[in-house]
Amino acid sequence: MADVLFTNVRVFDGGGDAPFTGDVLVQGNRIARVAKTAFGARPVPAIGAQVIDGAGAFLMPGMVEAHTHFSWNDQPSLDAIQRMPPEEHILWCAEVAKRYLDMGWTSCVGAAAAKPRLDVVTRNAINDGTIIGPRYLAAGQEITLPGGLGDSTQPHLPQHEFAFGAIVSGAEEMRRCVRMMAKYGVDSVKINLSGESITGMPSEMSQFTEEEIRVCVEEAKAWGKRVAAHARSTWSIKQCVRHGIEVIYHASFTDEEALDMLEAHKTEHFIAPGLAWLINTSHHASQWGLTPEVTKKMGYHRELEAAVESMRAMRKRGIRILPGGDYGFAWTPHGTNAKDLEYFVKYVGMSTMEALLSATAWGGPMMRMGKVLGYIREGYLADILLIDGDPLADITVLQDKARILAVMKDGEFHRAPAMQRTRATTRWAA
Numbered sequence: 111m112a113d114v115l116f117t118n119v120r121v122f123d124g125g126g127d128a129p130f131t132g133d134v135l136v137q138g139n140r141i142a143r144v145a146k147t148a149f150g151a152r153p154v155p156a157i158g159a160q161v162i163d164g165a166g167a168f169l170m171p172g173m174v175e176a177h178t179h180f181s182w183n184d185q186p187s188l189d190a191i192q193r194m195p196p197e198e199h200i201l202w203c204a205e206v207a208k209r210y211l212d213m214g215w216t217s218c219v220g221a222a223a224a225k226p227r228l229d230v231v232t233r234n235a236i237n238d239g240t241i242i243g244p245r246y247l248a249a250g251q252e253i254t255l256p257g258g259l260g261d262s263t264q265p266h267l268p269q270h271e272f273a274f275g276a277i278v279s280g281a282e283e284m285r286r287c288v289r290m291m292a293k294y295g296v297d298s299v300k301i302n303l304s305g306e307s308i309t310g311m312p313s314e315m316s317q318f319t320e321e322e323i324r325v326c327v328e329e330a331k332a333w334g335k336r337v338a339a340h341a342r343s344t345w346s347i348k349q350c351v352r353h354g355i356e357v358i359y360h361a362s363f364t365d366e367e368a369l370d371m372l373e374a375h376k377t378e379h380f381i382a383p384g385l386a387w388l389i390n391t392s393h394h395a396s397q398w399g400l401t402p403e404v405t406k407k408m409g410y411h412r413e414l415e416a417a418v419e420s421m422r423a424m425r426k427r428g429i430r431i432l433p434g435g436d437y438g439f440a441w442t443p444h445g446t447n448a449k450d451l452e453y454f455v456k457y458v459g460m461s462t463m464e465a466l467l468s469a470t471a472w473g474g475p476m477m478r479m480g481k482v483l484g485y486i487r488e489g490y491l492a493d494i495l496l497i498d499g500d501p502l503a504d505i506t507v508l509q510d511k512a513r514i515l516a517v518m519k520d521g522e523f524h525r526a527p528a529m530q531r532t533r534a535t536t537r538w539a540a
């Protein structure tokens with residue numbers, strides 16, 4: 111693996127400061143030097159390195175997606191996802207994993223898979239080089255209860271009919287379920303603590319008992335697994351804080367008490383609202399029968415309003431809000447995930463800087479790699495993007511594959527830049 115020296119780039123290092131003109135040297139899979147050339151910094155020792163003249167391109171850390179479902183197959187319903195046979199399904203996951211990397215997402219946090227081992231097998235294949243994809247934390251099926259989000263069984267079909275979620279009722283079934291997931295090798299366990307209006311169980315309902323949740327968290331911790339929750343209702347958000355559930359997906363409906371609880375524990379939780387799902391289901395899914403009239407009746411318009419208000423309040427309180435959420439439906443196809451950053455600016459009131467940091471600086475700890483991931487700093491892992499344009503001026507450039515000039519993961523180019531490359535022949539470059 112040749113060393114790579116990026117020269118003449120605008121470095122956004124993820125620390126919150128304005129970008130500076132400089133050079134970045136990658137040695138092996140690490141960032142070895144970051145130099146501010148504009149201030150007459152020392153030259154970078156780079157003999158033999160591949161030199162890339164960035165011509166002023168924007169260099170930033172690879173982005174982290176906080177709520178990823180590789181196995182959602184860009185179809186209009188959970189049923190259509192679930193019915194995909196396993197053989198096709200695993201190939202689909204492999205293709206989608208590559209798509210994330212293409213679009214600059216060098217890390218993704220799995221937030222549930224449509225079959226028990228899809229995520230685990232995909233993660234393992236990425237890690238051993240069988241397929242191409244981002245760093246990935248694998249999830250199992252969503253844990254749900256009879257009648258909850260993900261219970262797709264029907265009384266006239268055989269009991270063993272495969273369900274979308276893992277359905278449990280009672281503490282002992284919960285314990286067994288989490289143990290099975292640990293056996294399969296998941297990194298995290300995801301529990302559906304609230305409903306989801308499209309499935310018939312409203313988003314504001316929460317039906318797991320405290321005992322079931324307690325056992326879920328206890329058992330996951332015993333196996334060293336993280337717990338994440340689908341939590342749209344106010345009550346379910348409070349359950350997450352009370353039970354120490356680290357990752358809170360959606361968090362649409364809050365009251366003062368829920369916000370106070372989150373603020374008091376803000377270093378212990380990550381919030382990924384998944385606004386893309388709410389926005390596009392409410393307003394851009396008519397082609398699939400979900401006209402605005404239909405989705406309004408379902409409750410999604412009201413939920414979108416509530417979610418925007420909740421996120422604005424959380425932002426003001428310094429609670430960590432991250433991009434990602436339920437891409438992989440027909441109206442939120444995989445690869446369009448950078449829309450989340452646009453939504454953060456447009457709806458939540460974040461600056462473009464805050465939106466970028468939500469995908470980088472917060473991404474490191476979200477991947478449980480906070481000391482080595484999410485920054486362009488010496489010693490950090492070389493997950494690097496080169497962007498044509500300035501996301502701080504226009505956050506939407508990150509949605510355009512043509513503007514993502516290069517994607518490097520772990521020191522290797524997934525996509526090398528087309529710009530001219532030479533090899534450093536002197537001991538010092540730049």
Ligand SMILES: [Zn+2]
Pocket residue numbers: 177179221222359435436
């Ligand atoms: Zn989800």
